[in-house]
Amino acid sequence: KAGVTQTPRYLIKTRGQQVTLSCSPISGHRSVSWYQQTPGQGLQFLFEYFSETQRNKGNFPGRFSGRQFSNSRSEMNVSTLELGDSALYLCASSLEGSFTDTQYFGPGTRLTVL
Amino acid sequence: AQSVSQHNHHVILSEAASLELGCNYSYGGTVNLFWYVQYPGQHLQLLLKYFSGDPLVKGIKGFEAEFIKSKFSFNLRKPSVQWSDTAEYFCAVNAKTTDSWGKLQFGAGTQVVVTP
Numbered sequence: 102k103a104g105v106t107q108t109p110r111y112l113i114k115t116r117g118q119q120v121t122l123s124c125s126p127i128s129g130h131r132s133v134s135w136y137q138q139t140p141g142q143g144l145q146f147l148f149e150y151f152s153e154t155q156r157n158k159g160n161f162p163g164r165f166s167g168r169q170f171s172n173s174r175s176e177m178n179v180s181t182l183e184l185g186d187s188a189l190y191l192c193a194s195s196l197e198g199s200f201t202d203t204q205y206f207g208p209g210t211r212l213t214v215l
Numbered sequence: 216a217q218s219v220s221q222h223n224h225h226v227i228l229s230e231a232a233s234l235e236l237g238c239n240y241s242y243g244g245t246v247n248l249f250w251y252v253q254y255p256g257q258h259l260q261l262l263l264k265y266f267s268g269d270p271l272v273k274g275i276k277g278f279e280a281e282f283i284k285s286k287f288s289f290n291l292r293k294p295s296v297q298w299s300d301t302a303e304y305f306c307a308v309n310a311k312t313t314d315s316w317g318k319l320q321f322g323a324g325t326q327v328v329v330t331p
Contacts, residue, residue, distance in 0.1 A: 105258075134317040143324060144305065149317030157316040191259065198317035200247065200309060201266060206259035 103128065105194050105207035113213045119180040122210045124192030126173050130205075132198025133175040135167060138189040138209070147190075150175050151198050179212075187214045217242045219308050221322035229330050230298055236291040236325050238306030245311040248289040249319065250280055254302045262304075265289065276300070301329045 106125045114120050126133050134157075135147040146159040150169035167177045173194075179186055189209040195202035222237035240246065250262040263274025270282040280291045289306060306322040309315060 132317050134319070136319075136321075144307075144319075144321035146318045146320070151316065157314055157318050159318070193259075193317075193319075195317065200245075200311050200315050202317075203249070203261060203264060204317070204319060205261065206251070208258040 105192055105205055107190075107192050107207040107210050109210060110208065111211045111213075113215065114182050115215050116182055116184060118182050119178065120182060120212060122177045122179075122190055122192075122212075124175045124177070124194075124207060126175070126192075126194030127205055130194035130196055131173050132195045132202065133169060133173065134193045134195070134198065134204060135175070135177050136191040136193065137161075138191055139187075144191070147177070149198055156198065182214045184214050186212065188212060217308070217310055217320055219306055219320050219322040221304075221306055221325050223325050224323065225326045225328070227328045227330065228296060231295050232329075234291075234293045234296045234300070234327065236304055236306075236327070238289045238291065238322055240287050240289070240306075240308045240310075240320075242287075242308065242310045247309040247311075248280075248282060249307040249309070250274065250278070250289075250291050251305045251307060251321075252302045253305065253324075259305070262291070296327075296329050298329050298331050300327060302327060 132151045134149040149157040169175045191209045192207045193204035195204045220239045248265040251259045307319040
């Protein structure tokens with residue numbers, strides 16, 4: 102079974118631009134969670150989607166948004182990029198995102214904001 | 216607020232040495248516990264997990280972890296490390312709350328370097 106895939110793997114943007122990242126979960130998984138990984142803050146939860154609905158959200162500004170499609174694929178959008186948004190963005194999928202589920206991670210998208 | 220603490224940020228040891236990485240969490244309710252590993256240039260992979268039952272869980276590559284509820288701890292161990300165990304290790308907790316959907320709380324990670 103194929104793992105979680107993320108595209109693109111690398112992105113370079115400038116301040117003020119916006120960016121869209123894509124995540125395809127493991128086949129059969131309906132929950133997709135997004136995390137930001139930085140050297141200073143570590144891994145922080147952004148949000149989780151299930152059945153095309155955002156079900157949970159971390160403490161990030163409204164510039165960070167996402168959506169999920171009917172095939173469970175998910176996109177994350179960051180608008181008005183700031184230097185501090187430079188990070189590895191990880192997507193994880195699980196069957197239903199429930200308390201007893203295990204999350205499986207993709208390789209991440211490395212975003213650099215100049 | 217819930218938190219996950221990993222005691223060591225960097226660990227350097229020689230091959231065949233034993234490894235123990237500490238992880239403590241602050242949440243008094245029901246939790247599920249995980250250890251993930253990130254090898255250089257690779258994505259986060261699940262090493263092992265604890266949901267319930269035997270508090271000593273075994274994972275891949277010879278790793279094991281012990282859940283001690285009274286100490287809010289979930290320490291990772293390996294009796295004899297190899298050079299290929301060089302990686303960053305993350306402890307993660309999923310706390311059973313009203314807003315736990317798809318949310319893992321991670322520790323800061325421990326960078327482990329195994330020298331030949």
